[in-house]
Structures are given as structure tokens and as C-alpha cells.
Amino acid sequence: MTALPPAPTRVDPPFTDGERAAVEAWLDVHRATLLTTCAGLTPEQLGERSVPPSSLSLRGLLRHMTDVERYWFTRVVAGREAPTVYWTDEEDAEFTGVGAEGDDPTTAVPAELAAFTAEVEASRAVAAGQGSLDDLSAGLRYGEQVSLRWVYLHMIEEYARHNGHADLLRECTDGTTGD
Template sequence: MTTWTAPEAHRETEPKIGDERLLLQGWLDWHRQTLLGKCTGLTAEQLKTASVEPSNLTLLGLVRHMTEVERGWFRKHAGGLRELPDVYSSPENVDGEFDDVADADADADLAAFQAEVKLADAAVADLPLESEHEGRRGPISLRWVYLHMIEEYARHNGHADLIRERIDGATGF
């Protein structure tokens, strides 16, 4: 019997020239692939391993969290699809993406992440960066969403670096 492992990620070099939208999308895609790269070659059990006690933070939890974040910022807020349900969390379980990984299907969760990324990109593809939607503290532009998402990935990719190194010693990607 073959043990499932997370597939190889293919990260393209971030763009260094181009218009603002190209640069924002390129950096966002680079960070998306970095997160998947941190998962490459690990088994489902390794992806579910909380490697720094007492934290329950796992690589799979980060992937599930970013699935929720992609849906929230791009589809629900910027795309106007406010009624879309959360993927893993609920009002009764606000941290379900992090807390409920023990019985999660890692292969399905990685596929859900990749599908959500495509749906997120499609939801905002025709919107100008200046388009606005209502945030908790006033209007937010799509430009702000891109910048926030790059920051969110950068922060969580730092967590992923440490978790991956703790699991098997691998660094870089």
C-alpha cells in the first residue's frame, strides 16, 4: 500500500516588472505556492502534526485557514457573495479550520484550497483595484485586499517554515 503524500508545488518566480495588478497577483500567487511547497512530500499525518507545543498550529490547519481567508476576502467581501458559507468554521466553531484537523482529509483539503484560489481569482478578475466594498471599519478597496492577502500569506508562510523544519528538518522552497 502506498502512503499518500502532498504533491509537489510549482512556484513561478514573482514578476519584477509590469503593471500594479500583475505585480500584486504575481506576489499573491508566489505566496500561495510557497504555502503548498511547505506541504510537499509530507504525509497526511505529518500535515496534521502540531509541532510546537502547546500550539495546535499545523500545516494542514494553515492550508484550511487560507482556504477560508481566500473565500472571505475575495469571494464574500470583494466579490459580493456575502451569503457563502465558511468552509471549515461556523459560529459555534470559529476556529474549525485549525481545531478540526485530526479527522480531516488532507488530500481533499489541499484540493479545496486550490479550487478556492481559482474561484477567488475569478471572483475579482474583472474588478478594478479601486473597486470598494464595505469592511468592518469602512470602505475597503480591492487593492487593499490584495495587499492584506500578501501580508497574511507572508505571516503564515513564516509559521509554515518553522512547522516544516520541526517536522522533518526541511527548510527553504
């Protein structure tokens, strides 16, 4: 089976950036780290559940982070209605990394990777339209507005946690990590 294309080059954030440039750069490092951890594996390997009894897979992490990007930037920051991509009424179903019945990973995984990439670009566009990190969201989270700063910091935390999971999954698959 064909491996996925290489991940984008990760660029270390400059040491002297202002706050906004710093949080944007660190979020991009974490986005690239997830892709780096997945790079070079086949679609089937991305769907492997390597740490029993967990149903978590690298494919599931990509699917989860696609919806996380959409939720925080499109729905909360921009306040726009947008359907979920993978989230369902079944809690954490996207984490299993398994698509619909009869799912062919060879075609589904490249489409899922494209959906993740498109959602990251949409998130960047939403953030670029905000004036400052102090700007409050147009949408609500638990009935409250949140600042763009809060969303950036939460996203860095979300990626950092899941990138740790991704390292363990990748290491179980072929002995390497995303570092």
C-alpha cells in the first residue's frame, strides 16, 4: 500500500516574536508535528489501534483535530454555523479512525488528510480576520464568549496533548516518533 506524502517542514518559532506571532507560530508547529508523526505510513497503518485496549489511532487523531479546528475557529471565533465533519452523537466516535461501513482507507485517508489541511487553512483565515488577541468570539462556548488568545492557547494545549498520543501510536507502529 502507498504511504502518505511527506509532512510539511516544521519551522521553530523565532525567540523574539510578539505574542500574536508567537502563539500563531507555536500552533503551526503543533499542526505540522501531527502531520509529521503520520507521514510515511500507509492508510492502513494510520488506522491501526496500536495501544490496546484504546481504540485511538493516528487516523482518528487527524479526524478529531479536523473537527476541533472547525469548532474553535469557524463556530466559536467566527460564530458561523458549520456542520461537524466527523463528530457524531456517539461520543469520541471519530477517534476510532474508522469511516463508514465499507470504508476503503486507500481513498478515505487522503480525503481525510485534505479535509484536515483545508480546515487548518480555514482556521488561519478566520484568525487573520481578527484584530487582536483580546477580540472576543462571535460565537459562544458554554454560553460565554472567549478571546482569540484563549482559543490559541487552548488549541496549543489540545495539539500538545494529542501529539503525545500520536508519538506513542507511531512508535508502536514502526518504532519512530514525530519529533
